[in-house]
Amino acid sequence: MDLRRNANPPAIFSAMAANSKSHPKRQLSLHQQDTRTAWLLLAPSLVVILGVTFWPILSTFILSFYNAPTGINQARTFIGLTNYTTMLKDPTFWETIGRTLYFTFVSVSLELILGLAIAQLIHSHPWGWQYLRFSLIIPWAVPTIVNGAMWRWIYSADFGALNGLLMQLGLIKHYIPWLTLPNMAMNLVILADIWHTVPFVALILQSALATLPEELNEAAAVDGANAFQRFWQIRLPLLRPAILVALIVRTVEAFRVFDIVYIITNGGPAFKTITISYLTYLNSFSYGKQGTGAALSFLISFFTIIMAFVYIRLLYRPEENQ
Amino acid sequence: MHYRKFSRNLLLFLLTIPVLLFIYLPMLWLISASLSTQVELYAVPPNWIPPHPTLQNYMEIFFPSQAASSVPRTFAVSLLNSIKIASAVTLICIVIGSLAAYALVRVPFKFNRTIHLSILGTRMIPEVSLVIPLFIVASRLQLINKPIVLIIAYMSFALPFAIWLMSAYFQTVPIELEEAARIDGCSRLGILFRVVMPISVPGLISTTMFVFLLAWDEFFYALIFTSTLASKTVPVAIAEFVGRYVVNITGMMAGGVLAAVPPVLVALIFQRYIVSGLAAGAVKG
Numbered sequence: 001m002d003l004r005r006n007a008n009p010p011a012i013f014s015a016m017a018a019n020s021k022s023h024p025k026r027q028l029s030l031h032q033q034d035t036r037t038a039w040l041l042l043a044p045s046l047v048v049i050l051g052v053t054f055w056p057i058l059s060t061f062i063l064s065f066y067n068a069p070t071g072i073n074q075a076r077t078f079i080g081l082t083n084y085t086t087m088l089k090d091p092t093f094w095e096t097i098g099r100t101l102y103f104t105f106v107s108v109s110l111e112l113i114l115g116l117a118i119a120q121l122i123h124s125h126p127w128g129w130q131y132l133r134f135s136l137i138i139p140w141a142v143p144t145i146v147n148g149a150m151w152r153w154i155y156s157a158d159f160g161a162l163n164g165l166l167m168q169l170g171l172i173k174h175y176i177p178w179l180t181l182p183n184m185a186m187n188l189v190i191l192a193d194i195w196h197t198v199p200f201v202a203l204i205l206q207s208a209l210a211t212l213p214e215e216l217n218e219a220a221a222v223d224g225a226n227a228f229q230r231f232w233q234i235r236l237p238l239l240r241p242a243i244l245v246a247l248i249v250r251t252v253e254a255f256r257v258f259d260i261v262y263i264i265t266n267g268g269p270a271f272k273t274i275t276i277s278y279l280t281y282l283n284s285f286s287y288g289k290q291g292t293g294a295a296l297s298f299l300i301s302f303f304t305i306i307m308a309f310v311y312i313r314l315l316y317r318p319e320e321n322q
Numbered sequence: 323m324h325y326r327k328f329s330r331n332l333l334l335f336l337l338t339i340p341v342l343l344f345i346y347l348p349m350l351w352l353i354s355a356s357l358s359t360q361v362e363l364y365a366v367p368p369n370w371i372p373p374h375p376t377l378q379n380y381m382e383i384f385f386p387s388q389a390a391s392s393v394p395r396t397f398a399v400s401l402l403n404s405i406k407i408a409s410a411v412t413l414i415c416i417v418i419g420s421l422a423a424y425a426l427v428r429v430p431f432k433f434n435r436t437i438h439l440s441i442l443g444t445r446m447i448p449e450v451s452l453v454i455p456l457f458i459v460a461s462r463l464q465l466i467n468k469p470i471v472l473i474i475a476y477m478s479f480a481l482p483f484a485i486w487l488m489s490a491y492f493q494t495v496p497i498e499l500e501e502a503a504r505i506d507g508c509s510r511l512g513i514l515f516r517v518v519m520p521i522s523v524p525g526l527i528s529t530t531m532f533v534f535l536l537a538w539d540e541f542f543y544a545l546i547f548t549s550t551l552a553s554k555t556v557p558v559a560i561a562e563f564v565g566r567y568v569v570n571i572t573g574m575m576a577g578g579v580l581a582a583v584p585p586v587l588v589a590l591i592f593q594r595y596i597v598s599g600l601a602a603g604a605v606k607g
Contacts, residue, residue: 031430033509033510034429034430034431034510035431035432037425037429037509037510037511038425038429038430038431038434039425039431041421041422041424041425041429041514042421042422042425042426042437044418044421044422045418045419045421045422045441045481045485046422046437048418048477048481049441049444049477049478049481049482051474052452052456052474052475052477052478052481053444053447053452053478053482054444055455056451056452056453056454056455056456056478057447057451057452059454059455060451060452060454060455063454063455118341121334121337121338121341124334126331126334126335126337126338127331127334127335127338128335128338129338132338132341132342133597134590134593135342135345135346136345137586137589137590137593137596138345138349138586138589138590139345139349140589141535141582141585141586141588141589141590142349142582142585142586143538143539143556143557143581143582143585144539144541144557145539145541145556145557145560145561145581146557146560146578146581146582148561148564149560149561149564149574149578150348150349150352150578151348152564153352153355153571153575154348154351158364159355159363159364159368159571161347161348161351161368164366164367164368164370165368167366167367168367168368175366195344195345195348199345200600203596203597203600204600207597207598207600252446256448256450258450258541258542259541259542259557262541262545262561263560263561263564277448277450280450281450281542284450284453284454285546290454293450293454294454296450297448297450297451297453297454298451300448300450300451301447301448301451304446304447304448305443305446305447307446309443
């Protein structure tokens with residue numbers, strides 16, 4: 001699409017003519033004009049992004065080498081890598097990483113399995129499939145905090161729907177304070193997260209399924225492949241790009257989970273649902289240790305930037321842009 | 323054969339039922355609870371359908387009386403804050419983001435690819451990594467609790483997202499159209515405003531919607547940058563009240579329902595754009 005190389009003479013002449021009318025003194029080449037226009041169009045966004053993204057991330061990186069208490073009149077002192085080494089020696093940090101990886105792994109795998117199943121279900125066009133697809137949009141659009149609050153109330157020990165339901169089914173004899181059970185809390189957060197994210201994965205995979213050629217599937221059916229074989233050997237390989245997109249986006253987001261944990265459990269019971277983002281938040285804004293918080297957050301960035309690299313490699317197709 | 327087809331359809335239909343129940347039951351319970359009184363809510367066994375449904379909880383949010391507790395009052399204010407902030411963010415992102423996206427996709431210049439990749443890459447930086455310096459500067463400039471600080475902070479995720487969506491859309495605009503305009507003597511900016519923008523309206527609509535939903539959903543920055551009742555956005559207002567022991571729990575549930583209504587309505591009205599946007603890899607987690 002390069003206009004510079006492929007431009008046919010009339011384009012250049014007319015552009016030059018137009019240009020010479022407006023700027024009789026300075027004769028800019030088409031290329032120089034393009035460069036100027038590009039910077040002009042980019043300028044507002046670049047200023048904003050440099051200000052709210054590049055500068056803060058750099059600043060956070062620098063802060064991670066300081067002891068930076070948040071109190072009044074407390075000076076920052078340069079302490080080199082101490083924030084990082086202290087963090088790496090702290091068992092709490094490793095427990096938190098383990099918990100965050102548990103959350104990420106369990107919720108992303110469930111999302112993928114259920115999402116794929118629902119996508120395939122819609123694709124099989126059962127009665128009311130349009131209604132099912134329409135319904136999936138609703139949990140996806142409900143704000144994360146409302147979703148979290150809703151599940152917190154469902155799990156409530158005093159009036160929650162979960163207790164009410166289990167009691168009416170005769171499965172429990174008295175109400176259980178679900179969110180205070182150390183081994184349950186994280187799984188309940190995962191269940192709430194899944195309600196919000198499975199529809200997203202299902203919608204992505206369903207729209208990918210809809211673009212696949214039906215002929216292959218039909219040909220395989222004629223050759224005697226059963227539905228199961230057709231799914232595993234034809235649909236699934238063709239869906240790989242869409243699955244990768246869903247997988248990576250969800251992994252990155254699950255690894256930095258904060259909102260839903262904050263609202264459902266506040267990190268409790270007994271710190272059993274503290275994730276890495278939550279630990280960063282606590283260090284920076286509750287414990288008054290911004291240096292430690294910066295080091296932690298930089299670690300999250302580091303992980304996600306690696307993910308971003310993979311992500312862009314998979315999604316970005318330069319031949320369409322240059 | 324006819325029988326086999328029928329049983330297949332019936333089986334698939336039976337499979338959709340648990341999915342639909344999983345989607346709707348939690349929401350229906352929330353809505354039902356928001357129409358109950360406090361006493362009805364605490365009944366054991368629970369009242370799945372409120373025996374005396376009332377709109378009282380909603381009325382108090384829209385027309386807070388003098389006697390109303392701070393829950394309904396806060397809600398009305400925070401709804402307004404959320405609308406203002408999300409609209410401002412969306413407007414700014416659409417205007418400057420679409421200009422940038424066009425430059426990156428269709429105007430050849432030297433650092434094109436590098437800049438495009440860096441902007442896409444910033445989408446992966448989590449908010450926690452940016453918030454400390456932003457917070458320090460905002461405190462120094464005494465901008466904490468002002469809507470402007472949230473509008474600026476939200477740019478860090480909304481703008482790269484808008485640029486990404488718009489650049490994906492501009493790539494689908496046929497290059498021949500632009501070349502034809504160029505031959506007719508149109509300048510780059512002329513092409514952008516007279517040829518490309520008018521046919522990119524669907525892309526602009528879907529970007530507007532995705533960015534609005536993203537800004538409406540945002541919680542972390544709002545939690546850090548606001549501390550007064552007058553400055554909170556809806557997600558923070560909900561979180562604050564859920565966290566403590568609240569007397570007016572049904573009022574909070576009505577608030578939760580109200581907070582979900584605008585994004586759900588927007589998403590359902592523009593359903594078509596979401597499905598095509600998701601297909602293009604547009605993603606709001």
